Amino acid sequence: MDKTTSLHDAIAKYVRPGMTIALEGFGHLVPVAAAHEIIRQRIQGLTLARMSGELFIDQLLAGECLDKIIISFMGNSSAGSLQEVRRRVEKQYPRSLEIEEYSHGGLVARYLAGASKLPFMPTKSYRGSDMVVGHEGIREVIDPFTGESFYAVAPLNPDVSIIHAQRADRHGNVQAWGILGMQQEVAFAGRKVIVTVEEIVDDEVIRSDPNRTIVPATIVDAVVEVPWGSFPSSVQGYYSRDDAFIRQWAELARDHDQIVEWLDTNIHATASYAEWVALQEPQRWRELAVTPQYSQPVNYGSR
């Protein structure tokens, strides 16, 4: 079945106000283009689930798309704090933000329980941490075998899980390499799954290396080709992270109005992410491109 569609149609069809959406990718394969499309369509009242901070959280907040974040590290990659998050928590400006916070291990456990459709997942963390104080999502359970006390977290099953990857076929078999984060688990945890990729490739490309497929077509609802869709984060073998942009963002984001202005100019004034990419100086994309470094092919054999 051909599940290829436009980014506009995928977001419009599956992401509705009030939903919980997961946009994962651990500093790599980050679904930035999908976040921009959510802002462009002005979808509101969302809860965003995500392990590590990325500057698109500032953008989604200033775009007034989010009421709540479920998160385990709210920094701007390695460039300090996410300023829009801080303003909303520290000064309730321009309005407050609900945060449901875990450690990385805790959020990994939530996605694993979600993907496995288990009622909870125990973790060896949290004894003595203030993170459990008054936290509805972290509770004590007793090991039925030893009687030992553990903390456990609830499954996380996003209404829509969105991931980015290097390539997929038109059916939605997704191949990725490099840092894989929680891409596979968050896809299996999601009720609907949108995949954006740098390239949609022929079926034969995928079938030449099936072990490279991290998400099978059977659980994918929409496949969208979005070159440069992870900028300013990296895509292994395609482009590097743009450190300069990430540092510049840390400065720009100190002023809420500057973020709003950035969104107006870069997202609301363009019809699509592809149009925005085309409007940037070609020099930017040339500088981020990487030199090919291929793996050795593996031999699958045939009878």
Next chain:
Amino acid sequence: MSTIELQEHPDLAVSRPYTNTELLSVVAARELAGRRVVFAGHGLPTLAVALAQQTVSPEVEIVYESGITGAHPQELPRAVSDSVLVSGAECVMGMPALFNYMLQGNRIEVGFLGAAQVDRYGSLNSSIIGSDVDAPAARLPGSGGAVEVMANCGEAFLVMRRHTARTFVERLDYCTSPSPHRAAEHATGPMPSGRGVTRVITDLGIMSREPPDEELRLTSIHPGVQVEEVRRATGWDLQIAADLVTTPEPTESELAILRELDHDRVYLR
């Protein structure tokens, strides 16, 4: 040698031919002598472990928070998720393998951590500054993997760029990552399998403790620093080791390797 902006401790009257960050990196690298498997998160530890590989601990394996181990990067990574770490690496793990099998599975000997506040037993705050959790004076990035690193690594080394009474506190504003000493005071959850913080490396000296119940003691003081300065910069009545030593100066060789590793001064800011 290129011109380097010296970032001295404001209370310190001495001038050194190296920056605080260079000193911290060298000291942290030396502490890794003989260690095998080290976990490195964002920042300075990335550089310290790279230096250790070229000096005291050629065999040391780094496990990065992004899931990479056995990295052979062609240039210094700019973040733990930098793709340059992946090209030529021996293994890339997903998050379940990293957090459940490597960390909870007790495969890591030493974990590096940073924090906004630390107390005398090595409990850490990386979440909130201020007394009101719902409206904090400062909202920091939070745990990331710090809670798991503290609970599951054999021991934890803490690197603090600035040693002040606001960061070395009698009482944390919020405890993100509890020491085993603090965990023992609570009734629920499994006890951490690791020993907690055993070393704290700052711009003034090195503090050490023997888990589970010993306090941090000043065991090494950096060149030109007075004991009284360290005590003043610590928010509790700091114990001083009877066999207190002065940290050996970074050698020219250590500094040369370090400056070559980070020639763009990504971490040596």
